[in-house]
Amino acid sequence: MTVSRPKFGVIVFPGSNCDHDAYYTLKHVLHQDTRFLWHKNSSLEGVDVVILPGGFSYGDYLRCGAIARFSPIMKEVISFARAGGVVLGICNGFQILCEAGLLPGALLRNECLTFVCKFVHVRVEHAATRFTSVCASGEVLEIPIAHGEGNYFADESTLDQLERNNQILFRYVEQDGSITQRANPNGSVRNIAGIVNEGGNVMGLMPHPERASDPVLGHTDGQRIFLSVMKSVVSDEYIHDYTGAERS
Amino acid sequence: MYLAKIIITLRKSILDPQGKAVHHALESLGMKSVEELRIGKFVEMKIDTPSKEEAEHITGEACKKLLANPVMEDFSFSLEKIPTG
Numbered sequence: 308m309t310v311s312r313p314k315f316g317v318i319v320f321p322g323s324n325c326d327h328d329a330y331y332t333l334k335h336v337l338h339q340d341t342r343f344l345w346h347k348n349s350s351l352e353g354v355d356v357v358i359l360p361g362g363f364s365y366g367d368y369l370r371c372g373a374i375a376r377f378s379p380i381m382k383e384v385i386s387f388a389r390a391g392g393v394v395l396g397i398c399n400g401f402q403i404l405c406e407a408g409l410l411p412g413a414l415l416r417n418e419c420l421t422f423v424c425k426f427v428h429v430r431v432e433h434a435a436t437r438f439t440s441v442c443a444s445g446e447v448l449e450i451p452i453a454h455g456e457g458n459y460f461a462d463e464s465t466l467d468q469l470e471r472n473n474q475i476l477f478r479y480v481e482q483d484g485s486i487t488q489r490a491n492p493n494g495s496v497r498n499i500a501g502i503v504n505e506g507g508n509v510m511g512l513m514p515h516p517e518r519a520s521d522p523v524l525g526h527t528d529g530q531r532i533f534l535s536v537m538k539s540v541v542s543d544e545y546i547h548d549y550t551g552a553e554r555s
Numbered sequence: 556m557y558l559a560k561i562i563i564t565l566r567k568s569i570l571d572p573q574g575k576a577v578h579h580a581l582e583s584l585g586m587k588s589v590e591e592l593r594i595g596k597f598v599e600m601k602i603d604t605p606s607k608e609e610a611e612h613i614t615g616e617a618c619k620k621l622l623a624n625p626v627m628e629d630f631s632f633s634l635e636k637i638p639t640g
Binding site for chain 1: 565568569570572573576621622624626627
């Protein structure tokens with residue numbers, strides 16, 4: 308399905324706090340048709356892309372994302388995702404996608420036990436996806452993280468499967484792109500910062516691309532993720548053909 | 556009426572940095588014989604049913620569907636009958 312002018316929906320849960328940042332980036336920096344969707348809605352209002360923003364939905368009670376996953380709108384998000392709809396989960400949104408079973412694995416407490424808020428370098432592992440198509444494979448982006456529970460975990464067989472299917476899209480790296488323990492801010496297995504589902508339409512990542520998108524703030528690497536998503540919904544090139552990666 | 560006491564812990568294969576930090580603190584208190592320490596969650600739930608089987612079923616479902624995340628956690632529980640009225 309392609310559209311000439313994609314509609315973006317940013318879900319708002321009680322406790323979301325990056326919803327406005329995501330909205331601002333899409334609406335005012337990238338000039339996209341964007342709306343908020345309250346978590347009690349039972350309709351996605353015909354949006355083409357769903358953003359699950361960062362924050363502390365339901366105060367992170369029980370486990371991060373565990374309760375948001377049962378919000379009325381998540382039923383719609385799950386069927387939208389199962390039907391191939393594009394869903395991007397950022398930080399708490401990534402946690403919610405894991406809790407909802409739309410992405411494998413879970414996000415544990417950071418190994419250092421502290422909340423980490425800083426710019427990190429992430430390497431684009433595969434450019435031939437809806438979420439990375441305007442990047443080059445191996446390109447290093449500088450995007451901030453801000454989380455206490457971003458320590459990605461999955462069992463070995465799941466991890467091997469993710470590697471085999473090219474589902475690991477971002478890894479924490481040094482500025483030069485090398486994978487080191489030091490570059491890993493939270494203890495994530497295999498330095499994983501973001502993954503995509505098997506269908507290639509649901510992606511979750513801990514870094515906040517919406518915080519590195521407005522040129523006024525000095526960093527625009529985050530835009531490249533949103534630009535990739537925009538490109539993927541206006542042209543079906545990346546929906547069926549994962550070989551057409553190019554740099555725009 | 557039954558009272559379910561549920562214990563949720565990180566799976567054995569998962570590093571528990573919080574438990575490790577607390578363990579270090581106990582060591583610095585001089586409690587050298589404490590060999591391992593892991594931190595989990597405790598949940599109490601009152602279930603309005605006369606049937607122990609049903610209480611067991613409900614508690615198990617609650618754990619599987621919400622209280623514990625099987626990717627990273629294990630759970631166990633006990634049930635005790637509590638007088639009603």
